[in-house]
Amino acid sequence: MATFHEISPNASAGAKTLNWIDNRFPLSKLFKEHMSEYYAPKNFNFWYIFGSLSLLVLVIQIVTGIFLVMHYKPDAALAFGSVEYIMRDVPWGWLIRYMHSTGASAFFVVVYLHMFRGLMYGSYRKPRELIWLFGCGIFLALMAEAFMGYLLPWGQMSYWGAQVIVNLFSAIPLIGPDLALLIRGDFVVGDATLNRFFSFHVIAVPLVLLGLVVAHIIALHEVGSNNPDGIEIKANKDANGIPLDGIPFHPYYSVHDVFAVSMFLFVFSAIVFFAPEMGGYFLEYNNFIPADSFQTPLHIAPVWYFTPFYTLLRAVTSEMMYVLIACVLAGAVLAVAKIRMPRLFKGAIVVGALVVMAMMMAIDAKFWGVVAMGGGVVILFFLPWLDNSPVKSIRYRPNWHKALYAVFVINFFVIGYLGTQPVSVIAGRVSQFGTLFYFGFFILMPWWSRLGTFKEVPNRVNYTAH
Amino acid sequence: MKIMGFTQKIILGMAMALGLAGAVQASEGGAAWDKAPDRITDMAALQNGAKVFVNYCLNCHSAGFMRYTRLTDIGLTQDQIKDNLLVTNSKIGDTMKAAIDPQQAKAWFGVNPPDLTVIARSRAGAGGTGTDYLYSYMRGFYKDETKPTGWNNHVFPNVAMPHVLWEMQASMTPGEYDQTMGDLVNYLQWMAEPAQTTRKTIGMWVLLFLAGLTFLTWQLNKAYWKDVK
Numbered sequence: 001m002a003t004f005h006e007i008s009p010n011a012s013a014g015a016k017t018l019n020w021i022d023n024r025f026p027l028s029k030l031f032k033e034h035m036s037e038y039y040a041p042k043n044f045n046f047w048y049i050f051g052s053l054s055l056l057v058l059v060i061q062i063v064t065g066i067f068l069v070m071h072y073k074p075d076a077a078l079a080f081g082s083v084e085y086i087m088r089d090v091p092w093g094w095l096i097r098y099m100h101s102t103g104a105s106a107f108f109v110v111v112y113l114h115m116f117r118g119l120m121y122g123s124y125r126k127p128r129e130l131i132w133l134f135g136c137g138i139f140l141a142l143m144a145e146a147f148m149g150y151l152l153p154w155g156q157m158s159y160w161g162a163q164v165i166v167n168l169f170s171a172i173p174l175i176g177p178d179l180a181l182l183i184r185g186d187f188v189v190g191d192a193t194l195n196r197f198f199s200f201h202v203i204a205v206p207l208v209l210l211g212l213v214v215a216h217i218i219a220l221h222e223v224g225s226n227n228p229d230g231i232e233i234k235a236n237k238d239a240n241g242i243p244l245d246g247i248p249f250h251p252y253y254s255v256h257d258v259f260a261v262s263m264f265l266f267v268f269s270a271i272v273f274f275a276p277e278m279g280g281y282f283l284e285y286n287n288f289i290p291a292d293s294f295q296t297p298l299h300i301a302p303v304w305y306f307t308p309f310y311t312l313l314r315a316v317t318s319e320m321m322y323v324l325i326a327c328v329l330a331g332a333v334l335a336v337a338k339i340r341m342p343r344l345f346k347g348a349i350v351v352g353a354l355v356v357m358a359m360m361m362a363i364d365a366k367f368w369g370v371v372a373m374g375g376g377v378v379i380l381f382f383l384p385w386l387d388n389s390p391v392k393s394i395r396y397r398p399n400w401h402k403a404l405y406a407v408f409v410i411n412f413f414v415i416g417y418l419g420t421q422p423v424s425v426i427a428g429r430v431s432q433f434g435t436l437f438y439f440g441f442f443i444l445m446p447w448w449s450r451l452g453t454f455k456e457v458p459n460r461v462n463y464t465a466h
Numbered sequence: 467m468k469i470m471g472f473t474q475k476i477i478l479g480m481a482m483a484l485g486l487a488g489a490v491q492a493s494e495g496g497a498a499w500d501k502a503p504d505r506i507t508d509m510a511a512l513q514n515g516a517k518v519f520v521n522y523c524l525n526c527h528s529a530g531f532m533r534y535t536r537l538t539d540i541g542l543t544q545d546q547i548k549d550n551l552l553v554t555n556s557k558i559g560d561t562m563k564a565a566i567d568p569q570q571a572k573a574w575f576g577v578n579p580p581d582l583t584v585i586a587r588s589r590a591g592a593g594g595t596g597t598d599y600l601y602s603y604m605r606g607f608y609k610d611e612t613k614p615t616g617w618n619n620h621v622f623p624n625v626a627m628p629h630v631l632w633e634m635q636a637s638m639t640p641g642e643y644d645q646t647m648g649d650l651v652n653y654l655q656w657m658a659e660p661a662q663t664t665r666k667t668i669g670m671w672v673l674l675f676l677a678g679l680t681f682l683t684w685q686l687n688k689a690y691w692k693d694v695k
Contacts, residue, residue, distance in 0.1 A: 042694055081530070081531060084531035084583065084584065085531065087659065087661070088531060088532070088533075088536070088660060088661070089533070094659070094661045094665065095665075098665075247694060251690055252690060252691065252694065255683070255686050255687045255690045255691075256687055256691075258683045258686070258687070259680070259683040259684055259686070259687040261683075262676060262679045262680040262682075262683045263680055265676050265679075266673060266676040266677065266680055269669065269672045269673055269676060270669075270673060272669075273665055273666060273668065273669025273670075273672060273673070274666060274669055276665075277587075277590075280590065280591070285587065285588055285589070285590045285591055285596075286588065287588075288584040288585075288587040288588035288658075289580075289588045290581070463694075465691075465692075465694060465695050466688075466691060466692075
C-alpha cells in the first residue's frame with residue numbers, strides 16, 4: 001500500500017481534493033500511467049487513429065443503444081412498429097436510430113482499418129501477441145453483436161438473414177439440429193429468437209466486448225505501442241528511462257485524436273444526415289418490409305461487413321470439396337517430404353490428413369462451408385505465429401510482399417462485393433479463387449513471409465517534424 | 467375535397483374482390499423504371515399527394531405507422547385535416563388505417579394489401595429510388611383480359627392489385643395524370659420518413675459546426691506538435 005500523503009493546509013481546494021482521492025484511489029497514478037506518462041512512438045501516421053476511433057464508436061453505440069432500448073419492443077408483433085415509432089414519434093428518435101445504424105457500419109470500417117494497420121506493421125508480433133488475441137476476440141464479439149442486433153428491427157432481411165445463418169449451425173454433424181434449435185428457441189426464427197437475441201445484444205455481448213476492450217488496452221499499455229517502422233522504442237532510452245523516440249500520449253496524442261475525432265464525426269454526420277441508408281448498404285431496402293415467415297425474399301444478402309465471410313461460406317460447394325481435398329493431400333505430402341521431423345510426427349501427419357480427407361468426403365459440403373466461414377475469422381487469431389518475417393513493418397519487407405498485401409486487400413474487397421450479389425457461375429468461380437487465395441495467404445505465410453531480400457531496419461524511428 | 471362514402475368503398479372493394487379470386491404473387495423482371503419528379507419540399511404537391519392517398523390508397527392499404535396529425539408538417543392545419551382527410555371514425559392522433567377490414571381484405575384479395583407507410587423506402591433498388599419505382603408502377607397499368615382483374619402492370623407483372631385509378635386516368639390528359647402521380651409518389655416518399663427535410667436542414671448546421679471544430683482541432687494539434695523534433 002502506498003504511504004498516506006499529507007498535504008499543506010495552505011494548498012488549493014483542488015489540490016486538497018485530489019490528494020484526498022489519491023490517498024484512497026490511484027487517480028493521478030492511473031492518469032500518469034495511461035495518459036501523461038504513457039510514452040507512444042512519435043512517428044505514428046494516419047493508420048494509428050482507428051484505435052481511438054473504435055473506442056469513440058463503441059461509446060456512440062452504447063449511448064444511442066441505451067436510448068433506443070427505452071422505446072424499442074422486443075416482441076415479434078411489435079418490434080417493426082416500435083422502430084417506426086422511434087423514427088416518427090419519439091423526439092429526435094430518428095437521429096438516435098440513424099446514429100446507431102450508421103455506427104454499426106462505422107464500427108466495422110474503423111475496426112477493419114485498425115486490423116489492417118496491425119497486419120501492415122506487424123503489430124501482432126512478439127511481445128504483442130496477447131493484444132492481437134484480445135483484439136481478434138473483440139472482432140468476433142463485434143460480429144456476434146452486429147448479427148444479433150440486425151434481427152431486432154424485424155424486417156425481411158433481419159428475419160431471413162437470421163434464418164439462413166442459424167440454419168447453418170444445423171449442418172454440424174450430430175449436434176447441429178439441436179444446436180440450431182437451442183439458438184432459435186423455436187423451430188423457426190420467431191418471437192423466442194427475437195427475445196434472446198435482444199438479451200444477448202443488449203447485455204451479454206456488450207459486457208464481453210467491454211471486458212475485452214479493457215484487456216486489449218491494458219495489454220497495449222503494458223508493452224507499449226508498435227509503430228510504422230516496427231522498432232521497439234524502449235530499446236533506446238534517455239537517462240530518465242524515457243524512450244528517446246517516445247512522447248507522452250497526453251497531450252500529444254490526445255490533441256491528435258481530438259483532431260481525428262472531429263474529422264471522423266464530419267464524415268459520420270454526413271452519412272447520418274444525408275445518406276443514412278448509404279445506397280442500401282447500411283440500411284437494406286428490403287428491411288423496410290416487416291418480417292414475413294411465409295415469404296422468402298428472392299435474394300438474401302447479409303450487411304456489407306459480413307459479406308467477405310459469407311463468400312467463403314458460399315464458395316464451398318461439393319465441387320470445391322475436391323479442390324480442398326487435393327489441397328489437404330498436397331499439404332500433407334509436402335510436409336512429410338520437405339520438413340525434417342521425427343518419424344512419429346510424420347506418421348501423425350499422414351494419419352491426420354487421411355482422417356480429415358475421409359471426413360471431407362463423408363460430411364456434406366454445407367458443413368465445410370460453415371467451417372470456412374468460421375475459419376476465415378479464426379485464422380486471424382494465429383497470425384502472430386504464422387508470420388515468420390525477420391522484420392515487423394512492411395516498410396522493410398521486399399517489394400513483392402507489398403504487392404502481395406495489395407492483392408490480399410483487393411481480394412478482400414472482391415469477395416466482399418461478391419457476397420452482396422446473387423450466385424452465378426462466373427461469380428461462383430471467382431469466389432472460389434478468392435477463397436483459396438484468402439486462406440492460402442495465411443496458411444502459406446510461415447513459408448512466404450521469410451522469402452525475399454529484406455531491407456535494413458534503422459535503430460531509430462523515421463520522423464519528420466511538422 | 468370529398469371523401470368516398472362508406473358504401474362506395476364497400477362497392478369498390480367488392481368489385482376488386484370479384485376479379486381477384488386468384489391473386490398472383492409479386493414476380494421479378496418488370497420494365498425499367500422512369501425517373502420520378504422530385505417535389506419533396508413542394509408543400510402544394512405533397513398536399514395534393516396526401517389528398518389522392520387518403521381518397522384512394524387508404525381504402526385498401528393502411529399506413530399503420532403514420533399519424534394524421536403529422537400532416538401538419540406539410541402545411542395543413544389541424545382543422546383542414548379533421549374536415550377533409552380523416553377516414554370514418556378516425557381521430558386526428560390516430561394512425562392511418564385502411565377502410566377495409568384486414569381479414570376481409572385477405573379473403574377478397576388473396577393477399578393482404580401491404581402497409582404503405584414505408585413503401586417508398588422498401589421499393590428502392592438497383593433500378594432507381596423508391597419513388598422512381600412507384601411512379602413507374604402507378605403509370606404502368608395496362609388492360610389484360612387474361613388476368614383475373616383485367617389489369618396487368620409493366621413494372622410489376624401479374625400484380626394482384628387492379629388499376630384503381632383507371633377512371634381518374636381516363637378523365638385526365640397523360641400530362642395531368644403524370645403530374646398527379648408525381649405528387650402522390652412524393653407524398654409516399656415524404657410519409658416514409660417525415661423527418662427527412664428537417665434531417666437535411668439540421669445536417670447542414672451540424673456539418674458547418676464540425677468543419678469549424680475540425681479547423682480548430684487541426685490548429686490545436688499543430689500548435690502542440692510544432693515542438694516535437
